[in-house]
Amino acid sequence: MMNREHKxxxxxxxxxxxxxxTDSFTCKICGWPVAFAxxxxxxxxxxxxxxxSIHLDNTPGDRESKCHxxxxxxxxxxxxxxEWAIIHRCTLCGKLSPNRTAADDNPARLMALALRPxxxxxxxxxxxxxxxxxxxx
Amino acid sequence: xxxxxxxxxxxxxxxxxxxxxxxxxENGNKRSYHCPNCGWxxxxxxxxxxxxxxxxxGIHEAxxxxxxxxxxxxEPVGIWAAPKDxxxxxxxxxxxKQMRLSPMADRDNLVKVLSIASxxxxxxxxxxxxxxxxxxxxxxRSEMRKSGDVDHIEHIVSDRHGKxx
Numbered sequence: 001m002m003n004r005e006h007k008x009x010x011x012x013x014x015x016x017x018x019x020x021x022t023d024s025f026t027c028k029i030c031g032w033p034v035a036f037a038x039x040x041x042x043x044x045x046x047x048x049x050x051x052x053s054i055h056l057d058n059t060p061g062d063r064e065s066k067c068h069x070x071x072x073x074x075x076x077x078x079x080x081x082x083e084w085a086i087i088h089r090c091t092l093c094g095k096l097s098p099n100r101t102a103a104d105d106n107p108a109r110l111m112a113l114a115l116r117p118x119x120x121x122x123x124x125x126x127x128x129x130x131x132x133x134x135x136x137x
Numbered sequence: 138x139x140x141x142x143x144x145x146x147x148x149x150x151x152x153x154x155x156x157x158x159x160x161x162x163e164n165g166n167k168r169s170y171h172c173p174n175c176g177w178x179x180x181x182x183x184x185x186x187x188x189x190x191x192x193x194x195g196i197h198e199a200x201x202x203x204x205x206x207x208x209x210x211x212e213p214v215g216i217w218a219a220p221k222d223x224x225x226x227x228x229x230x231x232x233x234k235q236m237r238l239s240p241m242a243d244r245d246n247l248v249k250v251l252s253i254a255s256x257x258x259x260x261x262x263x264x265x266x267x268x269x270x271x272x273x274x275x276x277x278r279s280e281m282r283k284s285g286d287v288d289h290i291e292h293i294v295s296d297r298h299g300k301x302x
Contacts, residue, residue, distance in 0.1 A: 038275075048275065048277070049277050074219075075214075075215035076215055076257040077214045077215050077229070077257075078256050078257050078260050082260055082262075083262070084257065084262045087214070087215060087217075087236065089238075094238075096227070096237065096238065097236070098229075098236065101262060104275045105275075106272065106275065106277040106278075107263060107268045107271045107272055107275075107277075108268060108272055108277070108278070108280070109277075111258075111268065113257075114257035114261075115258065116218045117216045117217075117218040117224065117254040118254070118255075120218040120222055120224070122218070122223065122224045122241070123224075123247065123250070123251065127247070128247075128251075131248070
């Protein structure tokens with residue numbers, strides 16, 4: 001029984017689109033040991049500690065990408081139902097993909113992603129002050 | 138995207154809209170540009186590079202297998218504060234669901250940009266006052282320092298930049 005499953009997993013195209021991947025793995029970027037359980041979904045696609053991902057799929061679950069670059073989290077997309085999705089960007093080929101947050105994702109890193117724009121110098125406090133003054137006139 | 142999916146009338150309309158836009162651009166008829174989403178018209182007559190500066194919506198121009206541009210609306214979804222102090226607007230096509238980055242321009246609507254950037258902050262997925270308890274549950278590190286707590290902040294910041302670049 002198990003052998004058949006191994007075979008299917010190896011040779012069937014787009015196996016992971018219909019079957020969950022129950023492997024545990026260590027993160028290639030931060031070395032965090034990641035177990036299958038605890039994510040709250042059957043499709044864990046990023047490290048819960050550093051939120052990085054690896055570019056394996058072209059469309060979710062097909063494992064057909066040959067890029068295998070590391071995908072850095074660049075932002076957060078709030079869906080209409082209030083659910084968060086992390087937006088990953090491949091550092092090699094620049095592909096963007098949204099991924100649902102898991103239950104055990106690092107809460108501090110998640111909030112850091114949301115806060116990151118406010119810590120940069122692109123829109124400074126002086127800019128906002130000028131804007132506010134011009135709108136109050 | 139499914140090649141054999143039927144296109145609805147609405148989508149065809151969008152394509153026509155796109156084609157008329159590109160024709161206008163080719164004829165040098167720049168003054169007639171108006172944003173298909175918010176109706177913003179350019180006063181100076183120059184076309185926006187990537188997206189409408191008023192509502193930050195762009196038009197998806199990636200071509201499919203037939204060689205026809207997608208023509209869907211790219212709605213702004215998030216802001217990426219890239220290293221070297223440049224912001225990029227993350228856009229998502231409402232028709233083919235692909236995502237794209239477009240660099241923020243100087244004349245973009247600041248209020249809109251800030252509201253997009255603060256959207257995730259105002260709707261967190263967990264109660265914010267319990268960050269530390271949650272971090273303990275999962276066993277991950279969560280340190281939150283303020284500028285007064287550490288006197289080597291510049292050192293830390295320069296370290297991080299060294300890693301990312």
